[in-house]
Amino acid sequence: MPSLRNLLRTMALAGMSAALIAPTAVAHAEPSPADLTRQIETSSAELERVVESYNKLTEEIRTNKAAAARLQARIGPLEQQVEQSRADVAELATTAYKNGGLRTADAFLRPGGSAALLDRLSTIDQLTRKRQESISGFTANQRRLIDEKSRLDATLARQAAQARQLAAGKRQIESDLAELYELRRQAYGAATERPAPKPAAVEAANVPAVAGDAGTAVRYAFGAVGKPYVWAADGPNGYDCSGLTSAAWRAAGRSLPHNVRMQWGVVAHIGRSELRPGDLIFYSGLGHVALYVGDGQVIDAPSAGRNVLKRGMNMMSIQGYGRVR
Template identity: 35%
Template sequence: MNRGRRVHAAITVVCALTVLASPVQAAYAAPTPPPSAPGAPAAPRKSLEEVRKEIETLYRQAASATDAYNLAEERATKQSAEIVRLAQAIVDGQARIEDLKKRAGAAARAQYRNGGIPDEAKLVLTDDPQLFLDGAGRLRQGQKATTDLLGELTRTQTDLETYTEDASKQWTLLEANRVKQADAKKDINAKITAAEKLESQLEAEERERLLKLEQQEQYDAQTAWLSSGALKEINRSASPQGRKAIEFASAQLGKPYVWGAEGPDSYDCSGLTSQAWSAAGRGIPRTSQEQWRLLPRIEIKDMRPGDLIIYHADASHVGMYIGDGAIIHAPRPGRNVTMAGAGSMVILGVVRPDK
């Protein structure tokens, strides 16, 4: 049995044992809500499954907000770099204009020293043919130099105005993305806090059963995906860069999920995949949504290890396919980087960083 088959078999066995060890869930419910006002009907208790779905929804919403935060941060970083570049261009342009003005002033002073008599007049006054021809040549050269000087001065001033206008636009965009970052951060913290609060109100035994429910759903989804014949045509080997990306991702197993993190001690889902491919020598977009939007898409049947599987309709999650129906991914807050079934979540599509 090759390594990939062992990985697939291990995941299947672990999932199966988890499911077999899980007793019936319906008897467990969420903590009793605060008492209602006197005379008001008591609020119905939520089942543990309902609590699980509510927690999952909150974490999904936090994942979407995390992608928005990461994208705003990435854009803000690029805009900051562009502002620095434009600022240097403005400084260089101002220095160039000062130099051109000095040269124009020197030409004007030279004419003044000649008594203010234009070169054209001097040519008319001479009766030496050779001197006239030499002077005419110098005049044309001087006129061209003056025209070039004035043209360059005009172009430099225009460029300077453009740089200044572009810098102003970049500042506006930078501030807008900083606002988006702040809003996304508030949203993320609110969703994660709400999910953690729900989970913390459960008894220890219920939290354990909550995890079993989560694993059960993943197992059912993976089983259905495999039963569909999804792996029948997937038998390709990883590219050299893909193998390096998998090696990096594998080395991160067990490290915690932290939103916005891209290593080395913790990761969010796209932080893991982007850093893995960066370690393989291929830079890719930072967020799962941008990875889905910008990287080449391939059919699931053509998938090979190292490819990225994008999940959910909003492309809010990503994992790295490692072969034989398995992925490595950073699941959510409260979980660590782990292996899972590639079909354990709703697949949106597959992208290939090194296509």
């Protein structure tokens, strides 16, 4: 027995020693809801920058395509004019030869002889030169337009390649967001915000009485409250930030590009004290835009996973203020 007790005592001491010297397992705390929210906001802000770059390229491509179409519309008739002038010259020469007495023997036997032939040749030469000058002018203009269109085509090809690169970047960010949304689902029970019942109808009672085009834009924005953020969208079922402001002012008959920086470039810049409903407020180094609706409030499409809402205008760093011309 004593020997068994000694063995058990030895084993117990060995077990205690092993427990003391064994490495302690590190406990990893699950991210808190606040941590998850910060991660989602960071990724959403990154996605918004990519989306706005994509929007800018889309606007530029649309503008260049329209310019190329206008050039092509001018080139087509010009080509017809060139071909017609060439045909006229050929017909003039043929007619002069057949009916104008330009055959050498005929010409010498007719009254006036060689002198009359020289006069007719001189007239034909002058007409031909005028036609050739017209052809040269048409050809020069045609060449200039074709060169310009070639430059536009090269620009469009380059921008299309850039758009594909941006789309690839967007897919990567959306993949990252999908993982964060899964964490958010675990933390909050939903990956995206659930809109309140009939939010636009509820907000309709709060629409300020604003006259003119600005009033139309403000009413449109109130009608969008509760609709989801959708990247590169400008309604009617979803919006990104610049898509909402461009759609609101489009309803008022004004054209705004679907890009924050481009919108900043076309509005009249005003001071904070001059703000009135319908004006635009630009944020975060021109990374976000919202529509001012009065009383210190804006309506905007915040970020991926959220819905259009009305909130205080000071929700982030303000870059400047703009009025649609």
